[in-house]
Amino acid sequence: MGRGKLRIYLGAAPGVGKTYAMLSEGHRRVERGTDLVVGFVEHHGRRRTQVMMHGLEEVPRREVEYRGSTFSEMDVDAVLARRPVVALVDELAHTNVPGCRNEKRWQDVEELLKAGIDVVSTVNIQHLESLGDVVESITGVRQRETVPDEMVRRADQIELVDMSPQALRRRMAHGNIYAPDKVDAALSNYFRPGNLTALRELALLWTADRVDEYLQQYRDEHSIRSTWQARERIVVGLTGGPEGRTLIRRAARMAAKGSGSEILAVYIARSDGLTSASPKELAVQRTLVEDLGGTFHHVIGEDIPGRCWSSPAGSTRPRSCSAPAAARPGSTCSDPGWAPPLPGSPGPTWTSTSSPMTRSPRAAGCRSRAAPGWAAPG
Numbered sequence: 001m002g003r004g005k006l007r008i009y010l011g012a013a014p015g016v017g018k019t020y021a022m023l024s025e026g027h028r029r030v031e032r033g034t035d036l037v038v039g040f041v042e043h044h045g046r047r048r049t050q051v052m053m054h055g056l057e058e059v060p061r062r063e064v065e066y067r068g069s070t071f072s073e074m075d076v077d078a079v080l081a082r083r084p085v086v087a088l089v090d091e092l093a094h095t096n097v098p099g100c101r102n103e104k105r106w107q108d109v110e111e112l113l114k115a116g117i118d119v120v121s122t123v124n125i126q127h128l129e130s131l132g133d134v135v136e137s138i139t140g141v142r143q144r145e146t147v148p149d150e151m152v153r154r155a156d157q158i159e160l161v162d163m164s165p166q167a168l169r170r171r172m173a174h175g176n177i178y179a180p181d182k183v184d185a186a187l188s189n190y191f192r193p194g195n196l197t198a199l200r201e202l203a204l205l206w207t208a209d210r211v212d213e214y215l216q217q218y219r220d221e222h223s224i225r226s227t228w229q230a231r232e233r234i235v236v237g238l239t240g241g242p243e244g245r246t247l248i249r250r251a252a253r254m255a256a257k258g259s260g261s262e263i264l265a266v267y268i269a270r271s272d273g274l275t276s277a278s279p280k281e282l283a284v285q286r287t288l289v290e291d292l293g294g295t296f297h298h299v300i301g302e303d304i305p306g307r308c309w310s311s312p313a314g315s316t317r318p319r320s321c322s323a324p325a326a327a328r329p330g331s332t333c334s335d336p337g338w339a340p341p342l343p344g345s346p347g348p349t350w351t352s353t354s355s356p357m358t359r360s361p362r363a364a365g366c367r368s369r370a371a372p373g374w375a376a377p378g
Helices: 018-031 049-051 076-082 105-114 130-139 149-153 165-174 181-188 193-221 242-259 277-293 304-309
Strands: 006-011 036-038 062-066 071-073 086-089 120-123 159-163 232-236 263-271 295-300 320-324 337-339 347-352
Touching: 006 071, 006 193, 018 036, 018 086, 018 120, 018 159, 036 076, 036 242, 062 337, 076 105, 105 120, 120 263, 149 159, 149 165, 149 181, 159 193, 165 181, 165 193, 165 242, 232 242, 232 277
Parallel strands: 006 120, 006 159, 036 086, 086 120, 232 263, 232 320, 263 295, 320 347
Antiparallel strands: 062 071, 337 347
16 A cells, blocks of 8 residues: 655635635545545635535544643544545644644644545645744744644645735635634734735745756656756856955845746866965855855866856756856956857856956956856856
8 A cells, every 4th residue: 555645735825715725626536536535624614615615525523622622633543444535634734632643733644644545735834844934034923833844845746825915915804714803903914915925925935946846856757967947047157256246146136036046156166276266255255145045166177168057057057147247258348138148058148247346347347367267057
């Protein structure tokens, strides 16, 4: 008996409709003849969600007594005994009441998967363990219920459930998410437009990273070595001169305008070891790149464009490049613009030129160095 498959509906924020989407998927599978049950769904009193549960078999919940109150939790043993092909289990990050067999619902789900049962579940982006500090800085709220990133990353399918902040706030105002007496407080606190926009961006970027991982996994499994132009990467060519700091910051601004663009700073040293680069300056630039969320790569070679293509950037070809103007043979003083295709490149490349800060504008970019260290798109 093999391990079950996990599908997760990832919500950009509470109320975007991830539980509704999960139930819709449940109805589609039942219509196809799949043996499916509802292990646990939390409808939060939302009428549309309650209506969607009609027609789906629900495994009776387990009632747990705790501190004088009764709580309903998923009955893991009952689901295992029923042995459906698929189980719907809402709120992956939920903390079970003390007295349950597992502390967390994601641990319940893990048991079902090990038993060969496919699971469709839900979780919001703010509940991912690694994003706790980021979410708290955005919303001012520390998430007490979290799920390990690895649990979500291992899912066979992840589908983002997204909604614009304006539409989500309208849904809230209409009473479709929280009870009427909680709407005003929610709209003026957690559901502020800025919070929702930041959470939405966080969800989009996290999902984009997972897509990138799946792409790389597919390439590895099929032994694909050719370069695919997929996600944009910004490669910063460094010479070891102080102008590199300006380039790195410019690349960070370019990345901020894109959708999850990566920054790769590349310093290419000559194989004979001859270089005028300052190790101290390179160390400063490495720290700056990493502080801005990029990666620093020190490679060796004479064919600079060729080494860039074979650098870590080369698996999915970037479209952006930053390089010191003075480091490119034949370069002239110019504003950023479209450059001719570089050797081995897929087409036009956006270049951003920069002059050494210690030179005059006229002199900068009009002389070539004896040991150029510029980087092309990898």
